[in-house]
Amino acid sequence: MDANSLATIVDNRRSLSSSRRAIWWVRRDLRINNNRALEAASLGRRVVIPVFVLDPRFEGPESEKRTHFLNSGLESLNSDLGKLGSRLFVKSGDPSLILPELSRALNAPIFAEEDFTPYARRRDRDVGLSADLNLVGGLTVFHPEEILTDQGGPYKVYSRYRNKWQTLPRQAAIDLDPESVNFAATDIMESDDLAKKVISPQGGEHQAMKVLNRFISGSGALLSYGKDRSRVDGNTTSGLSPYINFGMVSSELLVEKASDLLSDQGLSGSESTSVRTWLSELIWREFYQSAIYHFPDSIEKSLRPEFEHIDWSESVDDLELWQQGSTGYPIVDAAMRQLSSEGWIHNRCRMIVASFLVKDLLIDWRQGALWFMKKLIDGDTAANIGGWQWTAGTGLDAAPYFRVFNPVLQGKKFDPNGEYVRKWVPELRGVADRYIHVPWESPSVTSNSSSIDGYPFPVVDHRFARQRALDAFGVARTKYSDTLAKPKHVAN
Numbered sequence: 001m002d003a004n005s006l007a008t009i010v011d012n013r014r015s016l017s018s019s020r021r022a023i024w025w026v027r028r029d030l031r032i033n034n035n036r037a038l039e040a041a042s043l044g045r046r047v048v049i050p051v052f053v054l055d056p057r058f059e060g061p062e063s064e065k066r067t068h069f070l071n072s073g074l075e076s077l078n079s080d081l082g083k084l085g086s087r088l089f090v091k092s093g094d095p096s097l098i099l100p101e102l103s104r105a106l107n108a109p110i111f112a113e114e115d116f117t118p119y120a121r122r123r124d125r126d127v128g129l130s131a132d133l134n135l136v137g138g139l140t141v142f143h144p145e146e147i148l149t150d151q152g153g154p155y156k157v158y159s160r161y162r163n164k165w166q167t168l169p170r171q172a173a174i175d176l177d178p179e180s181v182n183f184a185a186t187d188i189m190e191s192d193d194l195a196k197k198v199i200s201p202q203g204g205e206h207q208a209m210k211v212l213n214r215f216i217s218g219s220g221a222l223l224s225y226g227k228d229r230s231r232v233d234g235n236t237t238s239g240l241s242p243y244i245n246f247g248m249v250s251s252e253l254l255v256e257k258a259s260d261l262l263s264d265q266g267l268s269g270s271e272s273t274s275v276r277t278w279l280s281e282l283i284w285r286e287f288y289q290s291a292i293y294h295f296p297d298s299i300e301k302s303l304r305p306e307f308e309h310i311d312w313s314e315s316v317d318d319l320e321l322w323q324q325g326s327t328g329y330p331i332v333d334a335a336m337r338q339l340s341s342e343g344w345i346h347n348r349c350r351m352i353v354a355s356f357l358v359k360d361l362l363i364d365w366r367q368g369a370l371w372f373m374k375k376l377i378d379g380d381t382a383a384n385i386g387g388w389q390w391t392a393g394t395g396l397d398a399a400p401y402f403r404v405f406n407p408v409l410q411g412k413k414f415d416p417n418g419e420y421v422r423k424w425v426p427e428l429r430g431v432a433d434r435y436i437h438v439p440w441e442s443p444s445v446t447s448n449s450s451s452i453d454g455y456p457f458p459v460v461d462h463r464f465a466r467q468r469a470l471d472a473f474g475v476a477r478t479k480y481s482d483t484l485a486k487p488k489h490v491a492n
């Protein structure tokens, strides 16, 4: 464990002796239940002051849907605190100025759930320089420093990380009765207003529990997750990612639910496999959180140095066609349109469109990651960078660079009747199932056609594009090994 992490480990004794109040700095833990930061703040019957800082860094049109979702989560938390005689105190501005000031004025140490992105770590270091900031676990089940190889380094291969993760003893999810917490009265200090906006989907802890319970109930998608999870034409996954990312449900609770189900003797073999598969997706999330902690540069740089200098295409037109969902590949376009409209797409769709951008259009994965962060309600730096680098073949335990998704075959396999495509690409509603993923082959298309009922022809031929990508990645690899092989010039 490095000095930085050691300094951030919660030290309740120190804080307890110095104050009868504590600030619960709410960040990505928008929940009252199963919350370690809240529990730590409330120890010793301290008066807990829940504070959220609206950091201008996270506002703006780029992430409008995410901001709306966050706002509705804040509303929901405020309303829950209201039932307990308190409120969420909102302050707008730079957290590294606001928090130390509040801490001094209230004579209260600060408790917060630790976050691992480079920005969060810088911000917390700044706050910690001038205030008693105590960081507490909860974003993941295990801290990135807890899952290390025998040599003491981070895991770079997911399956090994998962094996270690599964052998470590877990703490039970915190079960603190919110009624027992001594929350501050509403007049303890002023609060800025919460931004009220109509949003969809609805955020908040209650909604998160509804989504979770629907998913894990007997008729929910969990029990067939093992075989159906890659289908994009139905509700085959939990849809929990936006709630998980804002901590409206705790990852510890989700893992506990999955483990409880696994110890349930009533599950069939395939049902147990389904639950196990879902658990391993939750562990993927932890793997990526750990990766961003150990490899903060991966936000900007390919984790495989040999792919850092690929001769990327600079075509703005191609990038825009991809963003707008007008590439001429139905499954890609359906997904990109859903992304813009709803701010969420299925994991399979994320892989298909990411592969298309990077391999078929040969556009830098960073452009795609940026667009996703603008659009996704569940936008999460760690999972997003991990997913993009995985698909591009540039990341930790990534798909090999020569694995290129074929958008036609992916469509046929995971949207076999074209239901998903028809929903998002209305131009193709009249196209027969047979041609729904290859509309350019439809008999109604003649050599004179300029479009297929207003739908474009493919922007690029997949076979050609695949080879072009393999060549570009290959050249980058060769150049990189040449630089390594070159004898170093030794100065006299």
Ligand SMILES: Cc1cc2nc3c(=O)[nH]c(=O)nc-3n(C[C@H](O)[C@H](O)[C@H](O)COP(=O)(O)OP(=O)(O)OC[C@H]3O[C@@H](n4cnc5c(N)ncnc54)[C@H](O)[C@@H]3O)c2cc1C
Residues within 6 Å of the ligand: 229, 237, 238, 239, 240, 241, 242, 244, 245, 281, 282, 283, 284, 285, 286, 288, 345, 346, 347, 348, 350, 351, 354, 372, 376, 378, 379, 380, 381, 383, 384, 385, 386, 387, 388, 391
């Ligand atoms: C290019 C790309 C970008 C991505 N960007 C994000 C992002 O910004 N935010 C985000 O939360 N996820 C991201 N993912 C991961 C994944 O696509 C979503 O977490 C998943 O689709 C969310 O749907 P769900 O909640 O129904 O998942 P479920 O299948 O129900 O899985 C449950 C939970 O496990 C986690 N999980 C599942 N799959 C993955 C995965 N491959 N990597 C990491 N965690 C996973 C999520 O927290 C998810 O909510 C990305 C994947 C790719 C390929």
